[in-house]
Amino acid sequence: MERPPAGTVHPDRGPIRPSPRREASSFGQQVIQFLLDERVINVLVQVLFTMAVLAVAGWMIYNYVQRGRTFTFGFLGEEASFDLAEGLEFSPTDPYARAFLVGVFNTIRVAVLGVILATILGLAAGIARLSDNWLISRIAGVYIEIVRNTPLLVQLFFLYFAVILKLPDITDAVTLPGPVFLSKRGIAIPWPVPAGSFVYWWPFVGVAVVLAIVLQVVRKQGEKRTGRPSFGLLWVFAPLINIPILGLLFFSFGYWWAFVTVALIVTVVLQVMRSRGEESMGRPGFGLLWVFAPLVIIPVLGLLILVLLGWPVLGSSPALLADLPEMVSKAGGVVRVEGGTTLSPEFVALLLGLVIYTGAFIAEVVRAGILSVPKGQTEAARAVGLTNAQVLRLVVLPQALRVIIPPLISQYLNLTKNSSLAIGIAFLDLYAVSNTMLNQSGRVVEVFIMIMASYLAMSLTISLIMNIVNRRIQIVER
């Protein structure tokens, strides 16, 4: 507490008299008075606290050293001599450091995929929970309640031991169209592999990037000149994504590609006409359906024409080839899957578990966010004459997002941290690998410091990214 000097007149309270301290007569009283001063107490308490913390730490370190233990990270260079079957290539002769790296990579893989899929599931379930349709809202409600009220580890055990490991043997694997093979050895799915003409695809990507940069510059200049961007950010991202896809289609589907391109151009033209009409008349001249219809109808028509004429639908040299998994019977009745890529049962169980679990929490976040927008906002927007889609896009979502993003960040963080439960079902994530390292090398403290640092780094990265997003979305308060 800061005190004004004695004798000053406070505007509200009149003169402040010097505090009625008795004159310190003896040395002892002087010391006591000195010690009772608030600033002195402050410093003393802090010094004592720090000393106490240091003392406890010192005592713990003393105990640690008493046990004849040392502290060094030298073991990281030593041969790991255990095998890791998941993720990056690894052989038992590789050093511990590489094993740790494999674990980190596996955790990141699960976390990134999990965050994306859980967001999609959570968004769908949250919107379904608010649906006008009673049944749909109830189904979403049951899903959310069941998942939120049982521990994630129980769900993981159930998924792994009671569902995925109960799938049939590989000899009579469940075959889904694709082909996708489900068996207790994992899930085999087709996987794209670049073909010879893949190099010719890069020019498309280059053009897309250049175009996007140019559009962004134009957009920013418009913003500088008129105070608001001349067109939405969508127009920058659309070519960035569409042109590479068109490129892929170009190589994969020779003649058909022409139809797809025409369809895209028609769609863009129609959308421009539509928004022009909206600007001049206040409401769009025709529905969004008229914009999307050609996008579907023209390619389908094209496909029919090509088939009828007997011309080839597929191009002569696709840039990407689908590597399809297939069952191969080896000598001695051994059956294995070759080609494609196989997701291990542990990976599938962990990913599914994390997505289902976090999805339920995200659903609640989304629901709360949408409900937080006052009904008056929707009604006012409707009264101004906005269409249903516009109300959602321009009024409800921007306000809901402000409420959704902060708890969403903590759900993403939870998902990342929860991926450490992988060790319960033997998926080799950062945590499980570290545990093996720790058991083999006996370097408990060192490995734990590495684990903590990795998780903290991941948490901070997610927080950082999402805080940037958050800052862009929040209103600037007065």
Added chain:
Amino acid sequence: MAEYSQVVKPPPTEVGVLGWLRKNLFSTFFNALLTCLALYFIYFVLRIVLSWAFVDARWAVVTTNIKVFAIGRYPYEEAWRVLVCVGIIAVLGVLTAILWRFKDSPVRRWLVGAWLLSFPVTGILLRGFGDSFLPGVSEDLWSGILLTLVLAIVGIVASFPIGVLLALGRRSKMVAIKVFCTVYIEAIRGVPLISVLFMSQLMLPLFLPESLRLGTVMRALTGMTLFSAAYTAENVRGGLAAIPRGQYEAARAMGLNEFLVMGLIILPQALRAVIPAIVGQFISLFKDTSLVVIVGLLDLLGVAKAVTGQQQFIGLQREVYSFAALIYFVFCYAMSQASRRLERTLGVGER
């Protein structure tokens, strides 16, 4: 005035069951389509679940092991002690539910006292006291639902004072204390519980003198408490932030010193405001106790895992894990419903 008496009834399609169906399920063509899809989905899921649960499932694995699920390795001849503990808590719970409405009477104070007293009593009952009267039962033998409950309750109760201190420390003006508390809270919240549990199992013993040995359950409890304290601290901090500055200034103006302001004015209001958040934290802590199975403890999930390994019940993971999930669900769902009611009746700021 004849025309007023002739009230036209709403058409039968707008009221009653039919009206409800129309409004909620078949209001538009798209909605009707969704309803049909949803009905098919429900039929599809229920057919699988029900036919499994009532026809294929072999529930004998659960019924023969029900005692194991409840108390696990706790000696059966001493099981009555667990029952007595449950009885004490049940009686207290019922009494509280009935008597709590009498405000401004000493009943409430007695109830609080009884609750506080119930902790050492149940603790002594479970742990044992002396050799002749209540033979000791090492806490490493506690298992099953008993262990799950002990972990959750001790975790939240023991973490509460630490959490309050951490929250106050984080708001303190003293830099050393503030930095320590902030670093502790953020570091714990940034790492998974499982790593804290492992740390308490493997690392804690290395930093304690060899003479001081803690059992595995004790170590897990330490880990749970240290972990939970960081989250309690953040909840309490939220409550503290919600108290208007005027309260603090008014209390200071009355001449109370810092400690009295905190103890008499700020904390009582802040803690009341965070009760719903603490209940929510308790629910998630209850679910998180299942992680101790990874460090080798036999809580409900650990017992379930052990049961799936029994010779005569091999391959019945579905039955066992469904049962475990059901138990967790019943507890958590009941608690979350109760906390919703609490939130409504408590009405933060109510006097």
